[in-house]
Amino acid sequence: MRTSTYPLHTLKETPADAEIISHQLMLRAGLIRRLASGLYSWMPLGLRVLRKVENIIRTEMDRAGAVELLMPSIQPAELWQESGRWEHYGPELLRIQDRHSREFCYGPTHEEIITDLVRREIRSYKQLPVNFYQIQTKFRDEIRPRFGVMRSREFIMKDAYSFHLDSKSLQQTYDLMYATYTRIFTRLGLKFRAVLADTGSIGGNASHEFHVLAESGEDAIAFSSESAFAVNVELAETFPAATPRPAAQASMQLVDTPDQHTIDELSAFLAAPPEQCLKTLLVKGEDDTIIALVLRGDHALNSVKAAKLDGVLSPLSFSTEPEILACVGCRVGSLGPVNLTLRTYVDHAALAVADFVCGANQEGKHYIGVNWGRDLPEPESFDLRCIQDGDPSPDGSGTVSIVRGIEVGHIFQLGTKYSSAMNAGVLDEDGKHRIVTMGCYGIGVTRIVAAAIEQNHDNHGIIWPSNIAPFQLALAPINLHKSSRLKDAADKLYIQLQEAGIDTLYDDRTLRPGIMFADMELIGIPHRIVMSDRGLESGEIEYKSRTDDQATQIPREQVIEFIRQKLQAVSAN
């Protein structure tokens, strides 16, 4: 491709509304343009990357025996009503009507459609197992689209759905998909981890998320220091303290703590470390009740865990200030478990603290020197908090460290949630009707492009992993317009590179070299060769990879072979 006829829309300045580096670089490099909140056009250069990602996913899915199909993005309401999700999916589902006022939605996912298809087409156990996939545009009316295509409303997803007679067969396909995802993300050139995930509202036996590791990731992942164990922090268990609680030393006293509301303020005011202070959070329970959760001051509530507690409303929502005032008689900063008549869940770690500080349920007053079993009843303890760096690993080996990740893939064992709701079954060997068991497997294709940049960039721009770079090689001749000899040589080499099958972007714009170099680096082309009149004299061409500090000189006649070897070296990894 020649830059003179290829639209490179690079920006020198960073657009003001782009927050994270991948979004900034995607805009600056001219990969995407925003149409409206959460809606992006893919410019030609960005589309090249997107297609390369899709092709890797497609070949690996095919290799794993999955079969590609394509379902409509617009879906009739009836199927969603049948599964119950027309009611439950909520406002994220974009509902639309046709000219006859019939209700449809723009598909955020395709369980209903594929289940309907399978119940019509698949009659016999002999046709199972089967794994269908598609690569297609989805729409989710996100509450807050952000970070460009990282969390957009319209996005491209690879979604696969497998159907089985029994859970053993499901497990086999699930394991195969796990291995396939591992191959895919490896080929994409990304640093990633598979982590145990919450099955959430979908239910089922097993679920893994695939995360690209990056500082800007929205998810936190806990790793074991000793084993391969990794788990989403949402799900990571914490345990009762290994050592017994220290003996009580202080006596309980009521102290004035005017205007001390947060743990930090309280801790500074009373000169007690945060881990000596207990905080009490009030959340909504069933039947308009209020439930108290007690945690150590330095610990964070895990809302996923809390929402699973008996009597607590799911999803978790906090009690409002007026409700708390009416129920307890004081405001949020002075709550505590002493003489609290609400149903109370105490975290394991909070139970292990002696002589603690807590709110007195009177405005501006706290207790100090409080002890479980003496000043208030000894409670049962629960797992309420988020795991922290240095906590024991849930798998029992070593401690955990926390890193951030971007979720780019998720595999689920669905079980019979959809197939039973929609009566999708086959005849088994005995001629009996059996409801099929399902798995589903998603990859965020557009998100991968952003995640790859998030993980691979420097001050000059994007550094594409070789397999998804929009072009493999930039050919940048200097002062092309001043030397017909150089132009002839560059044109000739460009043709030779094309004949050699090397995906080349030929910068024939006759710009100043600084601009060409800056553009080629911004758009992240992995390899660059520079031609000049000077080089023609010496018979050499300059080569530099995107990550090299120094350029090297290559004899003109060896350059094709040299580039070919560079490309092979990368794809062999």
Place this chain on the structure above:
RNA sequence: CGGAGUGUAGCUCAGCUUGGUAGAGCACCACGUUCGGGACGUGGGGGUCGGAGGUUCAAAUCCUCUCAUUCCGACCA
């Protein structure tokens, strides 16, 4: 949906407090000088100042409403 902020040229922003002919840099067009790391000069094109209403002799500027958008909290590929 709650909280905070921003809307002025394609992009980055100034001007608004204290109302008085709409600006700069980058980008774009022309010409010239330059040209191996985002050059320079001269000239030029481009804006109903997000929209509507109001106050005023006069509104980018003050007031009201509205729309869009970004950031911080609950969902998810």
